Amino acid sequence: MEELFEDIEKLASVEKRVAMATLVATRGTSPKREGAKMWVGEEGRILGSVTIGGCVDARVIAESEKALSSSQPRLLEMRLGDEDAWEIGFSCAGELDVLIEPIEISNGQVIDLYRRVRASVDQGKCAVLVTPLKDSTSKLLVLENGEISGTLGSNDLDREAHTTALELLRKRTSSTVNLGGEPVFFEVHGPPRTLIVFGAGHVSMPLISLAHDLGLKTILVDGRPRFATRERFPDADELLIGIPSEIAQTLAYTSSTFVVLTAHDYKYDLPVLKVVLPARPAYVGLLGSKRRGHAIKEFLRESGMDESLFDQLHVPTGLDIGGDTAAEIALSILAEAVAIKSGRPAAFLKDRK
Amino acid sequence: MPALYSDILLDHFRHPRNYGDLTAPDITYENVNPLCGDRIRIEIRVNDSIVEEARFKGDGCAISLAAASLLTELIRGIPIDELSNFSNDRLITALESEIKPARIACALLPLEALRAGLKAYTSR
Numbered sequence: 001m002e003e004l005f006e007d008i009e010k011l012a013s014v015e016k017r018v019a020m021a022t023l024v025a026t027r028g029t030s031p032k033r034e035g036a037k038m039w040v041g042e043e044g045r046i047l048g049s050v051t052i053g054g055c056v057d058a059r060v061i062a063e064s065e066k067a068l069s070s071s072q073p074r075l076l077e078m079r080l081g082d083e084d085a086w087e088i089g090f091s092c093a094g095e096l097d098v099l100i101e102p103i104e105i106s107n108g109q110v111i112d113l114y115r116r117v118r119a120s121v122d123q124g125k126c127a128v129l130v131t132p133l134k135d136s137t138s139k140l141l142v143l144e145n146g147e148i149s150g151t152l153g154s155n156d157l158d159r160e161a162h163t164t165a166l167e168l169l170r171k172r173t174s175s176t177v178n179l180g181g182e183p184v185f186f187e188v189h190g191p192p193r194t195l196i197v198f199g200a201g202h203v204s205m206p207l208i209s210l211a212h213d214l215g216l217k218t219i220l221v222d223g224r225p226r227f228a229t230r231e232r233f234p235d236a237d238e239l240l241i242g243i244p245s246e247i248a249q250t251l252a253y254t255s256s257t258f259v260v261l262t263a264h265d266y267k268y269d270l271p272v273l274k275v276v277l278p279a280r281p282a283y284v285g286l287l288g289s290k291r292r293g294h295a296i297k298e299f300l301r302e303s304g305m306d307e308s309l310f311d312q313l314h315v316p317t318g319l320d321i322g323g324d325t326a327a328e329i330a331l332s333i334l335a336e337a338v339a340i341k342s343g344r345p346a347a348f349l350k351d352r353k
Numbered sequence: 354m355p356a357l358y359s360d361i362l363l364d365h366f367r368h369p370r371n372y373g374d375l376t377a378p379d380i381t382y383e384n385v386n387p388l389c390g391d392r393i394r395i396e397i398r399v400n401d402s403i404v405e406e407a408r409f410k411g412d413g414c415a416i417s418l419a420a421a422s423l424l425t426e427l428i429r430g431i432p433i434d435e436l437s438n439f440s441n442d443r444l445i446t447a448l449e450s451e452i453k454p455a456r457i458a459c460a461l462l463p464l465e466a467l468r469a470g471l472k473a474y475t476s477r
Contacts, residue, residue: 223385223392223412243383243392245412267391271412 004189005118007039007047012105015041019064020110021076021100023050024133024185025176028080028094035174035187040064041105050098056080064100073101073136097176099185101136113141113150117189120144124252126172126190128165133176133183144169152184161186171343172255192217193256193341195334196281198244198272199263200227203287207260207330209235214334216258221247223268245271253279258337260285260317270299277309283337285317287329319346358415359449361423366415371408371425378408382470384462391417391459395425395466399474402433414459416452421463423447428467436471439464 011018023036031051038048040061049057056078063076076098103110113129120127120143130140132152140150140158142165152158160179165186168175174188195211197204200222208218212235219238222228228239240247244263248271253259259281261269269286273296276284286293293315301307318332319339339346358366375381378396385392391413398406407425411418424444428436444464445452452460 223390224387225385226387227390243394243411246410263390265390267412267414267418 003048004037005114005121007037008105008111008114011039011041011045011047012111015043015045015105017042017068017102018045018105019067019100019102021050021060021064021098022185022187023096024075024099025097025183026094027096033174034176034185038064040068042068051096056096060098060100063098067100067102071102073099075099075133097133099131099133099136110139113139116141116149121189121191124191124254126169126188126255128169129187129189130161130165131185131187132179133185140165142166142169152179156180170255172341191252191254191256193258193282194219194254195258195260195337196221196251198222198248198259198261198268199265199287200224200229200232201262201264203326203329203333204260204262205232206327207262207333208233210327210330210334211258212236214338219251222263244268245275248272248275253281255282256341257281258283258285258334258341260287260333260337262287264288266296266299269296270303273300273313274303274305277305277313280309280312282341284313285333285337286313286315287317288315290316314340356449357451362415362419362448362450365419365422369409369418369422371406371422372410373408374410375406375408380467380470380474382466382473383411384466384469386413386417386458386462389414389459391462393417393421393463393466395421395463395470397428397467397470399433404428404431404433404436409463411463413462414456416448416450416456416459417462420444420448420460424463424467433471433475437468439467 019040021038023032023034036050038050038060040046050060051057067074079095105111117127125144128142138152140152140161142148142162148162152161157180164177168186168188172188172190176183176185194217196219197207198221200220208220211218218236220228220233220236221240221244223244225241228241233239259276261272264287297310318329319336321332323329323332375396375398379399380397383394393409393411393413396408397404407428409421409425441461445460
């Protein structure tokens with residue numbers, strides 16, 4: 001997501017008009033998800049991609065140039081045969097729709113909307129930009145707090161779009177949905193996925209490195225300066241040393257935040273969980289046995305915590321992949337966190353219906 | 354032989370006294386056990402060279418948290434120049450528990466924080 005905002009700022013400094021190509025629908029297995037963008041500048045600059053390159057991106061570039069010449073948006077609907085699909089990274093024949101909109105990059109209305117989206121994301125909040133595919137000039141912006149601006153043309157449509165936007169925002173999924181019989185694209189933006197690890201033990205080291213490789217922002221918290229070192233955690237974006245529960249109160253927890261407690265120590269786990277669970281991040285995992293999990297929940301219950309918060313606590317943390325080493329345990333934890341965030345069952349893909 | 358965890362220790366652990374922060378404390382010091390990770394911060398407000406108020410914050414084991422809680426009660430009203438005489442034994446005895454040698458460092462963590470903070474305060 002940050003890449004999108006960076007691309008906008010890069011282009012704004014060198015181009016006046018650009019074509020913004022957005023992948024708005026895919027049917028079949030796609031290498032990119034809805035919301036992927038490619039920018040084609042009037043001066044010829046190209047940033048981003050809606051597939052992994054190849055003939056589809058080439059066609060998008062050609063159509064973008066036409067859109068810039070005509071100053072008219074266009075919806076590109078591509079039906080790929082098996083041969084084409086293999087070439088661009090689809091594993092089978094599929095369909096994809098790309099909306100191409102010519103826009104003023106420096107100070108146009110669309111860019112203004114994206115800057116508002118960015119302001120929301122910078123504050124740790126999601127935002128949804130709603131665009132009718134048949135008339136992309138009218139847009140609606142829905143913020144996580146429910147605030148809206150712009151219109152799709154009627155109050156009824158705006159209300160319906162508002163409800164759908166908040167549902168998709170919770171799933172953090174961009175998608176095209178039919179509203180009033182017309183296709184409307186909901187482009188969901190949110191803060192970067194972040195992993196916060198409490199405890200600087202041996203499992204935390206590969207956990208932070210693996211999360212870093214997955215593109216997550218990583219934060220490590222511990223009270224012990226001898227453990228929470230740059231040498232042990234070269235990939236941590238932030239190393240925070242202090243009273244863990246006090247640090248926990250200063251961190252932001254969004255629908256894109258994974259929290260994992262690896263200290264395996266009540267003195268850290270209980271006070272930190274008292275802060276983290278009510279904040280309802282995307283995932284909370286606790287290293288330890290089921291028995292320990294029951295004991296932790298009992299302590300939290302005794303301290304007056306609402307039991308409905310326990311559902312989100314994954315203890316033992318991780319998937320049952322037979323993980324034994326610290327790296328394998330880290331892999332199982334992140335696999336579970338990603339599956340929970342995506343609302344997927346974390347089962348074998350070969351069994352997927 | 355005192356109990357492993359006395360009633361007073363358990364009471365202070367479960368219901369810590371003076372937990373929290375002071376606004377603009379005169380003395381503040383955070384101490385950590387570098388291996389187990391117990392971390393306690395002691396804050397003191399001084400008025401007329403007397404401990405007017407003491408608070409603590411931290412994540413630690415039952416012994417270190419109970420000791421910190423108890424310490425904040427015990428030092429209130431003591432003249433600053435007498436604080437350095439507050440002995441290890443006085444705190445350990447007040448806990449009324451059989452603190453094993455391996456856990457003495459836990460019990461004394463808040464007192465060492467107090468001493469370090471006091472040293473910085475008196476030498477300024």
